[in-house]
Amino acid sequence: MAKLRVEKVSKKFGPKKVLEDISFEVEEGSFTTLLGPPSAGKTTLLRIIAGVEHPDKGRIFLDDEDITDLPPKDRNVALVYQTFALYPHMKVYDNIASPLKARKLPPDEIRKKIEEISEFLNIHHLLDRYPRELSGGEKQRVAIARAMVKEARIYLFDEPLTNLDYKLREAARTELKRMSKALKATILYATPDPIDALALSDKVHILFEGKLLQSGAPREVHDLPNNLNVARVFSYPTINLIDADLEMKNGKVTLKTPFVSIDLPTYCTSTLAEGRYLLAIRPHDLHIVFEEDRSLTNVFKARLLLTYIIGSETIAHVEANGVRLTLHLPYIYRVGEVRDVKVFIDANRILLFDANTMERVYP
Amino acid sequence: MKTKTLILVTTLPTLFYLFTWLFYPFIYNIYFSTFYYKLARPELTRFIGIENYVSLFTDPDFYLAARNTVIFILACLGLEFALGLLIALCLSRDFKGIGIFRIFFTLPILLPPISVAIIWRLMIFPEMSLIDFITQTLFNIRINWMAGGFPSYIIVMLIDAWQWAPFIGLILLAGMLGLPPEPVEAARVDGAPPTTVFFRIIIPYLKPIILIALILRFLDLIKLFDPIYAVVTGGGSGIETLSVYIYKRGFKVLDIGYGAAISVIFWIVAFIAANLIVRRFKEYLV
Amino acid sequence: MTNITLENVTHIYDKRVKAVDDLNITFPHGKLSAILGPSGCGKTTAMRIIAGLLHPTYGKVYFDQKDVTDLPPEKRNVAMVFQFPVVYSIMTVYENLAFPLRVKKLSKDQIDKEVKRVAEFLGIQQFLHLKPVGLPADLKQKIALGRAMIKQADVLILDEPLTNIDPSARFELREKILEVKRETGATILYVTHDQAEALTLADLIAVMKDGKILQFASPEDVYNHPANTFIAWFLGNPGMNLLKGTLESKDYKTYVELEGIRIELPATISTEILDRISTNEVIFGIRPEQIEVSLESKPNYIYAKVSIVEDTGMLRIATLNIGNLEIKVKTEKFLREGQDVYIRFPAQYIKLFDKDGNIIYG
Amino acid sequence: MKINGWKIATVIAFILLTIWTLIPIYYSFITAFKSRIEITYWPPTLIPKEFTMQYWFIIWFDRPTIAYYRNTVIASLISTLIALAFSMPTAYTCARFNFKNRSDVLFTILTFRFLPPAAVVLPIYVFLRQLALIDTPISLGLIYGAINIPIGVWVLRSYIIEIPPELEESYMIDGYSRLRAFLNITLPLIRPGLVAVSLIILALSWGEFLFASILTTSPAGKTLPVGISEYMGGEWGYEWNKIMAATFYAIIPIIIAFIAIRKHLARGLTFGIVR
Numbered sequence A: 001m002a003k004l005r006v007e008k009v010s011k012k013f014g015p016k017k018v019l020e021d022i023s024f025e026v027e028e029g030s031f032t033t034l035l036g037p038p039s040a041g042k043t044t045l046l047r048i049i050a051g052v053e054h055p056d057k058g059r060i061f062l063d064d065e066d067i068t069d070l071p072p073k074d075r076n077v078a079l080v081y082q083t084f085a086l087y088p089h090m091k092v093y094d095n096i097a098s099p100l101k102a103r104k105l106p107p108d109e110i111r112k113k114i115e116e117i118s119e120f121l122n123i124h125h126l127l128d129r130y131p132r133e134l135s136g137g138e139k140q141r142v143a144i145a146r147a148m149v150k151e152a153r154i155y156l157f158d159e160p161l162t163n164l165d166y167k168l169r170e171a172a173r174t175e176l177k178r179m180s181k182a183l184k185a186t187i188l189y190a191t192p193d194p195i196d197a198l199a200l201s202d203k204v205h206i207l208f209e210g211k212l213l214q215s216g217a218p219r220e221v222h223d224l225p226n227n228l229n230v231a232r233v234f235s236y237p238t239i240n241l242i243d244a245d246l247e248m249k250n251g252k253v254t255l256k257t258p259f260v261s262i263d264l265p266t267y268c269t270s271t272l273a274e275g276r277y278l279l280a281i282r283p284h285d286l287h288i289v290f291e292e293d294r295s296l297t298n299v300f301k302a303r304l305l306l307t308y309i310i311g312s313e314t315i316a317h318v319e320a321n322g323v324r325l326t327l328h329l330p331y332i333y334r335v336g337e338v339r340d341v342k343v344f345i346d347a348n349r350i351l352l353f354d355a356n357t358m359e360r361v362y363p
Numbered sequence B: 001m002k003t004k005t006l007i008l009v010t011t012l013p014t015l016f017y018l019f020t021w022l023f024y025p026f027i028y029n030i031y032f033s034t035f036y037y038k039l040a041r042p043e044l045t046r047f048i049g050i051e052n053y054v055s056l057f058t059d060p061d062f063y064l065a066a067r068n069t070v071i072f073i074l075a076c077l078g079l080e081f082a083l084g085l086l087i088a089l090c091l092s093r094d095f096k097g098i099g100i101f102r103i104f105f106t107l108p109i110l111l112p113p114i115s116v117a118i119i120w121r122l123m124i125f126p127e128m129s130l131i132d133f134i135t136q137t138l139f140n141i142r143i144n145w146m147a148g149g150f151p152s153y154i155i156v157m158l159i160d161a162w163q164w165a166p167f168i169g170l171i172l173l174a175g176m177l178g179l180p181p182e183p184v185e186a187a188r189v190d191g192a193p194p195t196t197v198f199f200r201i202i203i204p205y206l207k208p209i210i211l212i213a214l215i216l217r218f219l220d221l222i223k224l225f226d227p228i229y230a231v232v233t234g235g236g237s238g239i240e241t242l243s244v245y246i247y248k249r250g251f252k253v254l255d256i257g258y259g260a261a262i263s264v265i266f267w268i269v270a271f272i273a274a275n276l277i278v279r280r281f282k283e284y285l286v
Numbered sequence C: 001m002t003n004i005t006l007e008n009v010t011h012i013y014d015k016r017v018k019a020v021d022d023l024n025i026t027f028p029h030g031k032l033s034a035i036l037g038p039s040g041c042g043k044t045t046a047m048r049i050i051a052g053l054l055h056p057t058y059g060k061v062y063f064d065q066k067d068v069t070d071l072p073p074e075k076r077n078v079a080m081v082f083q084f085p086v087v088y089s090i091m092t093v094y095e096n097l098a099f100p101l102r103v104k105k106l107s108k109d110q111i112d113k114e115v116k117r118v119a120e121f122l123g124i125q126q127f128l129h130l131k132p133v134g135l136p137a138d139l140k141q142k143i144a145l146g147r148a149m150i151k152q153a154d155v156l157i158l159d160e161p162l163t164n165i166d167p168s169a170r171f172e173l174r175e176k177i178l179e180v181k182r183e184t185g186a187t188i189l190y191v192t193h194d195q196a197e198a199l200t201l202a203d204l205i206a207v208m209k210d211g212k213i214l215q216f217a218s219p220e221d222v223y224n225h226p227a228n229t230f231i232a233w234f235l236g237n238p239g240m241n242l243l244k245g246t247l248e249s250k251d252y253k254t255y256v257e258l259e260g261i262r263i264e265l266p267a268t269i270s271t272e273i274l275d276r277i278s279t280n281e282v283i284f285g286i287r288p289e290q291i292e293v294s295l296e297s298k299p300n301y302i303y304a305k306v307s308i309v310e311d312t313g314m315l316r317i318a319t320l321n322i323g324n325l326e327i328k329v330k331t332e333k334f335l336r337e338g339q340d341v342y343i344r345f346p347a348q349y350i351k352l353f354d355k356d357g358n359i360i361y362g
Numbered sequence D: 001m002k003i004n005g006w007k008i009a010t011v012i013a014f015i016l017l018t019i020w021t022l023i024p025i026y027y028s029f030i031t032a033f034k035s036r037i038e039i040t041y042w043p044p045t046l047i048p049k050e051f052t053m054q055y056w057f058i059i060w061f062d063r064p065t066i067a068y069y070r071n072t073v074i075a076s077l078i079s080t081l082i083a084l085a086f087s088m089p090t091a092y093t094c095a096r097f098n099f100k101n102r103s104d105v106l107f108t109i110l111t112f113r114f115l116p117p118a119a120v121v122l123p124i125y126v127f128l129r130q131l132a133l134i135d136t137p138i139s140l141g142l143i144y145g146a147i148n149i150p151i152g153v154w155v156l157r158s159y160i161i162e163i164p165p166e167l168e169e170s171y172m173i174d175g176y177s178r179l180r181a182f183l184n185i186t187l188p189l190i191r192p193g194l195v196a197v198s199l200i201i202l203a204l205s206w207g208e209f210l211f212a213s214i215l216t217t218s219p220a221g222k223t224l225p226v227g228i229s230e231y232m233g234g235e236w237g238y239e240w241n242k243i244m245a246a247t248f249y250a251i252i253p254i255i256i257a258f259i260a261i262r263k264h265l266a267r268g269l270t271f272g273i274v275r
Helices: A042-050 A092-102 A107-120 A136-148 A166-183 A194-200 A218-223 A228-233 B002-032 B051-057 B060-091 B098-110 B113-124 B130-139 B150-178 B181-189 B194-221 B226-232 B242-252 B256-284 C043-051 C093-103 C108-122 C137-150 C167-184 C195-201 C219-224 C229-234 C267-276 D005-031 D054-058 D065-096 D102-113 D121-130 D137-161 D165-174 D178-189 D191-206 D210-215 D224-231 D240-269
Strands: A004-013 A016-026 A031-035 A057-062 A077-080 A154-158 A187-191 A203-208 A211-216 A240-249 A252-256 A261-264 A275-281 A286-289 A299-310 A313-320 A323-329 A339-345 A351-354 A360-362 C004-013 C017-027 C032-036 C058-063 C078-081 C155-159 C187-192 C204-209 C212-217 C241-250 C253-258 C261-265 C281-286 C292-294 C302-311 C316-322 C325-331 C340-344 C351-354 C359-361
Touching: A004 A042, A016 A042, A016 A057, A016 A203, A016 A211, A031 A042, A031 A194, A042 A077, A042 A154, A042 A187, A042 D165, A077 A136, A077 D165, A092 A107, A092 A136, A092 D165, A107 A136, A136 A166, A166 A194, A166 C302, A187 A194, A194 A218, A194 C302, A203 A218, A203 A228, A211 A218, A211 A228, A228 A275, A228 A351, A240 A323, A286 A323, A299 C167, A299 C195, A313 A339, B002 B256, B002 D065, B002 D102, B002 D121, B002 D137, B051 B256, B060 B098, B060 B150, B060 B194, B060 B242, B060 D005, B098 B150, B098 D005, B098 D191, B098 D240, B113 B130, B113 B150, B113 B226, B113 D005, B113 D224, B113 D240, B150 B194, B150 B226, B150 D005, B150 D240, B181 B194, B181 C078, B194 B256, B226 B242, B242 B256, B242 D121, B242 D210, B256 D102, B256 D121, C004 C043, C017 C043, C017 C204, C017 C212, C032 C043, C032 C195, C043 C078, C043 C155, C043 C187, C078 C137, C093 C108, C093 C137, C108 C137, C108 C167, C137 C155, C137 C167, C155 C167, C167 C187, C167 C195, C187 C195, C195 C219, C204 C219, C204 C229, C212 C219, C212 C229, C229 C241, C229 C281, C229 C351, C241 C325, C253 C281, C316 C340, D005 D240, D054 D240, D065 D102, D065 D137, D065 D191, D065 D224, D065 D240, D102 D137, D121 D210, D137 D191, D137 D210, D137 D240, D165 D178, D178 D191, D191 D240, D210 D224, D224 D240
Parallel strands: A031 A187, A031 A203, A077 A154, A154 A187, C032 C187, C032 C204, C078 C155, C155 C187
Antiparallel strands: A004 A016, A004 A057, A203 A211, A240 A252, A240 A275, A252 A261, A275 A351, A286 A339, A299 A313, A299 A339, A313 A323, A351 A360, C004 C017, C004 C058, C204 C212, C241 C253, C241 C281, C253 C261, C281 C351, C292 C340, C302 C316, C302 C340, C316 C325, C351 C359
């Protein structure tokens, strides 16, 4: 177990900047997520930490030891690949034994360690098989076993859930969480999935187009993104973005959108000027109103186009005065055809971003 | 940095070795070609400048060899493609026992070309051959395939086609079996009968592979040597290709200077052809 | 308008693998039927048999009354969209769309008119002159959809059409598929492994597993009244909690006993169940979102300890421990790991399955 | 099932193709079993009337066939080793690293494959003669090695590309060097391809004729193709039974190799482009 420090790392592939001046730390024993869309540079960063790629600039430290120029074999890190990278010509046992054999441990000890880890991950019955005889979920567990058996200083995970079908993902995510709690290892986990980041990690770093945009506890970053791109990356389903004009009249601050006007509380808008902003609202902060309630403000009319039912939840696509919005409802809402609905927008959950700098200006 | 060293260490020796055997001789050919140089009479060796080239360009045999090379390339390409397509079509069928036919029909590919030529020499050898017997029985004629002229052209093409049509067949077959099944299935669901599927879907999809097969044959046919050597030996002449002509002038007559001059011209032509064509492969590079 | 009937259809690969096992089903005309199942359940094989790309080892396929088992695909008037978008990369988009009409030998003007109509419908007019190489997958899939709808087939088979499409582009295609359904009135078979697609798009869902159809019913019924434990687990996110237990009767009441926890069943149904089963081993089922969670102790609530919490944005999925039992709940509440909570299983949501997994109550 | 035109055409095509490919092989093969007199029979016999094995033995003694065989084996083996030794490292780096001149390197190497041997053989002959290296299978092996390097580089590269680099990387992270990763991971995984390439190079070297016929002069230095070509019109006259026995000694190993690697042949002969 060790602490990782990445210091001002940059990497170019040809003319393309893949990573720009990345610095962050992963605390000892923490589960840290690197959240970013595909091709944000997550994989490259993990490969640099593992030592199979060399940064153009910057240093990597493990427990204050500079490992930037060490070959991968001397770093004692473990990396679980998205594709699992199991050696196809070796049995599961030999796959897991590989890092132990590299350390030239005596066969007895290797056997003991493999017994332990395979008991823990429930893959004991697979040891004698070849990777091609395993299902996706089994491959994933073997890959994790190969990493875990190593007792590495840091464990790197590169989207280990992406290649699993959604039914397996569900179970695997819970297992992963259970395991990380039991092991108390330092884990750096790269994923494009905001739910992975929320569900699993102690800390999240948002990576976007090679830049580190924001770091913090997952809920904090999720609820208060500093930057529009953070809000986009860290939202499931994708966050709604609406052009909105801010008007100040008679001491009232009003946000005008094509379909609704929202009064903002004045005490926290002192720094805002009039003008155009980008309003962001998460799909689950929009609600369909079924009963007429005159006391409820911030309600607008919309046409419900299509609802998409995910088990017990519903994603509803509506259109309000030419603007398309997505709603995420915690119940099943089935509609046969297009119809009119009333939608409530939770003004306490509104985010405003500057249209030019993309930075958050409210709240 | 370390990667750079690794790349240099792994590529430079290979290039160096290739240059030693296949490029360096070309430079020496240029040098030799400026000499009057007969191995049998080394004492007569002298510098003669471009004289070898002058006589080369007035040498009717050289033009004949060049013309023959072109004729064989075109005729063999056509014949081998037609036959190869037939082979591929037959072998792409799926039934029990197709495996043995896949072996049979492609068997000649790796055989030493000279032994193929010898086998065919037996098949056509005047006065006693199986082919003679067949033509005698069917058409009541016997043809002396080895006497030069038209019959010899034909038999060289047939020999080459016998060995290399299966090669084209094998490549096309690999192409057909490697085609993704979806377009063909989609076309059938779209309502296309099998012949339409073949001409409108399969053949267009195979185009790049057909091109590769033809290019590879083309580049090999430039070098055509073995069947002509075998058929011409002890028989007629007039069907030499450039390779055979160099062999004749260089080693039968031992006229190194003149042979070198032909080699230089030949090397340059082949190099340009290969270089132009080989670049086409770029799109297939992964 | 065509009813598609499969009669005893079985397909065996390599003389060993039963991909499809004695299917008997009628997909009603004009409806969108989803065939839902995990990969390898035989759903694609069944569709290929209906399209005519595969000949079943046994059994018959009927389009209405007509036996089409021996007809090749080109004589069936079916259309199909494949999982990996199939466009003919050798032709322009225009020619792609025109292809099914060309083989029908329609006149040039007719073809032109149809191609333009379909292209406009799908919003791909501006791509007509391009070759489809390098176009994004969703656009390719639109072209494939266009090729399928242009021939106005009686039967439209969609084989996981959205699986390989970027999630953000799926919405539009989903809409188009629903529009195609409204416009053509064809019998649509929609193969998917994704419950959400089936629940959203289908009039009827056929759940398949191991080559067999387990249930063929409306989306509501499949979700709320699963025929067995597999379906109960497969639909929902996460799937239904399934716990082994025993039925016990005492004082005219019926309980399910789950490792020391006793859950009372409504009196109305208890005798009915007891009559139907031979042993009292049952599997108790309830969906995570249907469990009521309270932070304070209340009557009839059971004490549980939170062991794992996974935040999913809108909701939290928590794994709770009740003694040795593990139960998942889905709640809007923010729970902490290690926290004490109290839960209740509302009687109207409780399902009981027999020990082979078939529904007996609920 | 209906009988239709297509079916009949297919059957006829199969029959004609079978005759076309197999009759020459069959006929020349059985000729090796005919007696001296029978080879001159008219009409030629398709089944030997008098079946004799003697020529299969005789040719070992009335010609230096043993030396031919030995020379061919030596030249082919050296060629294969040389070609693999040079091409494996090149193929590996060209498959694994995306360096600036990679495609130039690859295409330069490929171009060499298509240069006609006849256009370079004269100076090679002159030099080897001066160095007294004529007539040795070793020099032939060195040249064949060079000729076959392009096949080695391109085909091996196409096999290596198919092995995901993650496997090697993962192995390096496990704690091994790049060389070990190559030897323990990549090499075993491309073994079928490696075997196929080796046998193709072996077969091509085995049957090479032009260089062999020019660069060898004494009987003891010749290879099998040159040796059997000299049976024609030489002192043996037209003893086709002996010629064919010798020819088949040259052919049979190739046929065995062919059958062993036929699944990889299309790929091997198209430089890994057609898979």
